[in-house]
Amino acid sequence: MPKMVEIVSEPTIKRVEIIRTYEAVGTAQGPLRTLQLAGGELYWSRHVLWHLFVRDFVAGFRQKLLGYLWIVLMPLTGIASFVFMEMTGILNPGSTEIPYPIFVFIGTTVWGTFVAAITTVASGLINNADLVMRTNIPKIGLAVTGLASIAYNLLINLAVLVLLMGLFGRLPSIWAIFYPLAVLPIVVLGAGVGLILSVIGAVARDLTSMLVTLINLVMYITPVVYTAQFSNPWLQLIVRWNPLTYLVDTPRALFVAGRVPSPTGFALSTSLVLFTLWGGIHAFYLIKDKVAERL
Amino acid sequence: MGERAIRAEGLSKKFGLTLRQSMKYGLHDVARKLLGRRNGDDVLRTGEFWAVDDVNFELRSGQALGIMGVNGSGKTTLLRILNGVYAPDRGRVQIRGRVGALIAAGAGFAPMLSGRENVYINGSLLGLTTKEIKGLMDEIVAFSELGDFIDLPVKNYSSGMYVRLGFAVAALSRPDVLLMDEVLAVGDLNFQKKCFDQILQLKRSGTAIVLVSHSPGAIWSVCDRGLFMDHGRAIVEGGVEDVVRAYDDQNSRNAVAADQQFSQAAANSGELQLGASIAEAQAGAKVGTGDVVCTDFRIVRSESEARVDELDFREPFFVEVDVTIMKPIDDFILRVVADAMHYRNIVTLDNYEQGCPIGRIEPGQYRFRIDVTDQNFRPGAYIFNVAVVSRKIGVHLFLWLKCARIVVRNPRRYFLYSDPMAVVFFGATYSHVRLESSS
Numbered sequence: 001m002p003k004m005v006e007i008v009s010e011p012t013i014k015r016v017e018i019i020r021t022y023e024a025v026g027t028a029q030g031p032l033r034t035l036q037l038a039g040g041e042l043y044w045s046r047h048v049l050w051h052l053f054v055r056d057f058v059a060g061f062r063q064k065l066l067g068y069l070w071i072v073l074m075p076l077t078g079i080a081s082f083v084f085m086e087m088t089g090i091l092n093p094g095s096t097e098i099p100y101p102i103f104v105f106i107g108t109t110v111w112g113t114f115v116a117a118i119t120t121v122a123s124g125l126i127n128n129a130d131l132v133m134r135t136n137i138p139k140i141g142l143a144v145t146g147l148a149s150i151a152y153n154l155l156i157n158l159a160v161l162v163l164l165m166g167l168f169g170r171l172p173s174i175w176a177i178f179y180p181l182a183v184l185p186i187v188v189l190g191a192g193v194g195l196i197l198s199v200i201g202a203v204a205r206d207l208t209s210m211l212v213t214l215i216n217l218v219m220y221i222t223p224v225v226y227t228a229q230f231s232n233p234w235l236q237l238i239v240r241w242n243p244l245t246y247l248v249d250t251p252r253a254l255f256v257a258g259r260v261p262s263p264t265g266f267a268l269s270t271s272l273v274l275f276t277l278w279g280g281i282h283a284f285y286l287i288k289d290k291v292a293e294r295l
Numbered sequence: 296m297g298e299r300a301i302r303a304e305g306l307s308k309k310f311g312l313t314l315r316q317s318m319k320y321g322l323h324d325v326a327r328k329l330l331g332r333r334n335g336d337d338v339l340r341t342g343e344f345w346a347v348d349d350v351n352f353e354l355r356s357g358q359a360l361g362i363m364g365v366n367g368s369g370k371t372t373l374l375r376i377l378n379g380v381y382a383p384d385r386g387r388v389q390i391r392g393r394v395g396a397l398i399a400a401g402a403g404f405a406p407m408l409s410g411r412e413n414v415y416i417n418g419s420l421l422g423l424t425t426k427e428i429k430g431l432m433d434e435i436v437a438f439s440e441l442g443d444f445i446d447l448p449v450k451n452y453s454s455g456m457y458v459r460l461g462f463a464v465a466a467l468s469r470p471d472v473l474l475m476d477e478v479l480a481v482g483d484l485n486f487q488k489k490c491f492d493q494i495l496q497l498k499r500s501g502t503a504i505v506l507v508s509h510s511p512g513a514i515w516s517v518c519d520r521g522l523f524m525d526h527g528r529a530i531v532e533g534g535v536e537d538v539v540r541a542y543d544d545q546n547s548r549n550a551v552a553a554d555q556q557f558s559q560a561a562a563n564s565g566e567l568q569l570g571a572s573i574a575e576a577q578a579g580a581k582v583g584t585g586d587v588v589c590t591d592f593r594i595v596r597s598e599s600e601a602r603v604d605e606l607d608f609r610e611p612f613f614v615e616v617d618v619t620i621m622k623p624i625d626d627f628i629l630r631v632v633a634d635a636m637h638y639r640n641i642v643t644l645d646n647y648e649q650g651c652p653i654g655r656i657e658p659g660q661y662r663f664r665i666d667v668t669d670q671n672f673r674p675g676a677y678i679f680n681v682a683v684v685s686r687k688i689g690v691h692l693f694l695w696l697k698c699a700r701i702v703v704r705n706p707r708r709y710f711l712y713s714d715p716m717a718v719v720f721f722g723a724t725y726s727h728v729r730l731e732s733s734s
Contacts, residue, residue, distance in 0.1 A: 020394070022379055023387030024307075024337065051419040059407040062448075134398040135420045136379040203321035286328040289382035292375075293310060294321050 020136075034285035035278065041138035048137050052128075053148035060149075071156040078112070079105045082225050094227035098256045099168045102161070106252040107224040109157045110183055113150060114244075115215060117190025120146030122197035122208040125291060132292055139288045140281070143198045147191060154183060161255070173258030182251035185266075189247065189273040195280035199287040203294050222248055243269035297356030298391070300472050300503030301377065305386030307527075308347040308372055309339060316342045337385045346372045348527035349386070354520075356392075356471065359494075359504035361518030361535055363511075363542040365549055369527040370507045374398060374474050377505060392471025393422045397462065406450035410441055410460055413449055417464045431467055438493070439463035440486070459486055466493045473497060476507045491516065511539040511712050539712060540705035543674055547702040550636050550676040551604070558697050576696050583693035586624060587683045591617040592698035594679070597666070604699075608674060608706035609720070614644065614665040616681060620658045626686035627656040629663050634678045635718040647686065671720045674705040 042049075064070065082104045085091035096103045124143035125132060131142060158179065165172055193211070201208040221235065222228060222244045230236050239245055246265035253261050260266055311317040320340060339345070347369045354360050362370045375381045377388060378396045404413045414435055418428035436445050439459040449457065465473065473494075494517055498504060508514050514521060514535055521538030523531035523545075531541040558579035576582045581589070593602045595613040606612055614631055631644040644665050646653055678700050683693040705711060711720070 018392060020379060020390045021387060022376060022382060022390075024383050024385050047424050048419040051416045051425075055405045055408060055412070055416050058412070059405050062407045131420065133375065133380055134378075135396060136394055137420060200322075200325055203318055203325060283329060287325050290321055290324050290328070292380050292382075294317055 031278065031282045034282045037285060038140050038281045041140055042144070045138050045141035049141050049145050049148070052142075052145045056146070057149055057152065071153060072160055075105065075109060075112075075157050075160055078108055082108070091226065093225065094229050096227060098170075102164055102168060102170075102256065103252070104225050105161060105164060106255060107248060109154070109161070110186060110248050110251055111219060111222070111224045113154055113183060114186045114190045114247075115212060116150050116153075117147065117187045118194045118197065118215065119208065119212060120150060121191050121194025122201050124194070125198045125202055126205075139291070140195075140284060143195060143284070144191060147187070150187065154180070154187075165256075170256075172255055175258035176255045179251055179255045182254050185270045185273045186244070186247040186251075188277050192273070192277035192280035195277075195284040199284050199291050202291045218242070218244065224248055243272050247273070297358070297501055297503075299353060300356045300358075300392065301352070301354040301388065301390050301505070303350055303352050303377075303386070303388040306347055306350045306373070306376055306383050306388055307337075307345055307385035308369075308376055308381055309343045309384050310346045310372075311340075312342050312344065345527045347376065347383075350522070350524075350527075350529045352520075352522060352529070352532060354503045354505065356501045356503045357498055358520065359498055359506060359518040361514035361521040361538060362505065362507045362524060363509070363514060363521060363538050364524035365542075365545055368524040370524055371398075371476060372527075373524070374476055374505065374507055377472075378474055390472055393468075394472045394474065395421045395465045395468055395470030396474040397465045398474065398476045404449050404457065404461070407448055409447060410439075410445040410449055410452070410456075411436075414445075414460070414464055417461065418468060421465060421468045421470065423468055435460075435463045435467050438467060438489070455483065455486075462490055466490070466497060469497065469500070470502060472503045472505070474505045477509065511542065511715075515539060515712060536710045536712075539710070540674075540707075543715070544702065544704050547674065547676040547704075548605075551700045551702055554636075554676070554678065554697070555700060576694055579697045581693070581695045583683070583691065586620070586622045587693045588619050588621070589616055589681055589683070589693060589695055589698070590619055591615075592679065592681050592695065594699050594701050603701070605702045605704055606670075606672075607704055608709075608711075609669070609671060611666075611668045612670065614667065614679070616663045616665075618661045618663060618683070620656055620661065623655060623657050624683075624685050624692065625655050627653045628684045628686060629653070629665075630682045630684060631665065632680045632682070634680065635672075636676050636678075637716055638718060641718055671722075672703045673711055673717055673720045674703050675715075675718060677701050677703065 061070065066073065079101060082091065083101050086093060086100050086104075093100055093103065121143055124146050125139060128142040128145070131137060132139060162172060197208045197211060219225075220228075221238050221242055223239070228239045228245070230239065243265075246262055246269040249261050250266045253259055311320055320343070350369075350373060352360065362373065364370050372381065374396075375398070376383050377390065378394060378398065405416065408416070411432070414432060415425065415428050418431070419425070423431075436442070439445075439456075439462075441456060441460060444452070444456065449460070452460070494504065498517075504517065506514065506517055518535050520533065521531070521535045522529045523538045523541040525545060531538050593615050594604070594606070595601065595615050596603045596606070597611040597613055600613075603612070616629060616631075618629075626647075628645060628647045630646075632640050633642045635641050644667070646665075678697050680694075680696045681698050682691050682695070684691055
């Protein structure tokens, strides 16, 4: 028998005066206007984004034997193969001033974060197609909601890293507290690239996987699993002009040794990152209206 | 009259027919946008069509608009534009206040999470803060009648529970504008009644409601005004009853068209088939003994003498049948039988039965006319069959099933909503008295 329910409570919801206008826009919006829009929409949808993050986070670990332990185990198993190859001499990483497991752990963590930032932002709209079609959450919010879990994973990795340093009898440098800030540029770069891919990739689905394959090749000209000090002058030049070199090297050197190897390189790379982010946001806002009908 | 909640002006949205084309045009559009060119959004390219075409309406708070139309008429697309999912290709729409959308109840439910956790997610999707949802939680649980099940993972919910929870969150969040797509036909009768009550209460407290439904009953009970959509255009904009009438007529036309298409294959020869099977006859072929053939059968409007395929409610008409007789026939009987969409043989016209015996007919060409002065078909689609029999012979000399189809349109004077299956209308007057004077 259904219970009789009396609903008497007064609405406890504050009335907000929002007026939305959807119209056919003939001309493109200015680049500053899109930044402003993005900021406003992200602020407006902060509650949704939080709940979506909690949803993805909790749902990802329910009904799994090891539960939250996965976050710790994944990065450790990830470096095992590299450490094995280094030990057997198959891989010669070059002379690293820090123990190789630590070197490769930070390298793969930062690189993995970069690739994860690209793919989660790029697939944000497609994965949330249901919400795009049925709710009016700003699309940029749905695209970047996955970044929260990347930040979380990075924190866990940091804890694992401190443990790993302890195993080798080392202490992180005092500058290690700026490690998250040093990783930020590469995450932002990933997000910027991901934003462009999320809208174009929704139209042509294979674009993201094509780019990720390409990025994985770029890893070999970046000091991720080895120092990338090639004797070939051309390769040397490419590594020097590769902005990712500085984005990977800086957090690692900062964490372990407390120094920034090339401040100029890092500063230039960071400016490039900001430019990419701006371009990503701008492209996203120009194209996003063309996306929903193609999801 | 509340303040204006929605104003739509010239809203249009186009789609491509195939995925491949959609990708091609999509990439083209993307390139154009990135280059900052003015886009040609407002013109159709080959293979594109207007899913929503120049729709205009205004809705004030506390009003409800019902949108009806057959499948593919653009209702859901229109709702999605209102919800900000699709950007219009032409025109604009302005919406005031917080928008709640029930475009399919339970959007965004995560199967692994409990009902309670999902309420937080769903509530935030509707634009509530975490604190506001917390304040509403007890009410939502009570309304959805889920009780302890609220802490069960929603993947274990029945579809009814799923929908009840979704509706409870949307309705109790008290949005300023509520968009609903065919969600009232869910749950058991008791819950449906509760939904209606809640919706009417929302209306009274000033929520503007847009309801898309195929159910005339739901539209009629909730909405003040309506839109009838066909091929993306709002053909009728006005009273709910007019919209329901237009929708019903459209359905009748579609029923006729579908039936016609179905039997086209067999009927296209048009030649008499001697000794054909009953299956062929049912597919629309002419069958018979060869003594007599009907060459044409038409419904003619009494007023204009023109062949028609639609009649007004209770409009008089003629049946005209052209007949070629090959051999003399004694006690000739012409019989016309009508079917409704769901019932066979609901009415017959038989000259002998109605006191007009014809007697013997010699070979030659004849035109028979039946004058129907007081037909009382309810609005809907009807199919005619014609047969020639002789009183002395026990078989059909000629049989032509589905020889004509007509649509009887809804009248302006009556609102015939009560049962779409009913086929006959009786004129009647109504009165009532109270039996015991007081208690």
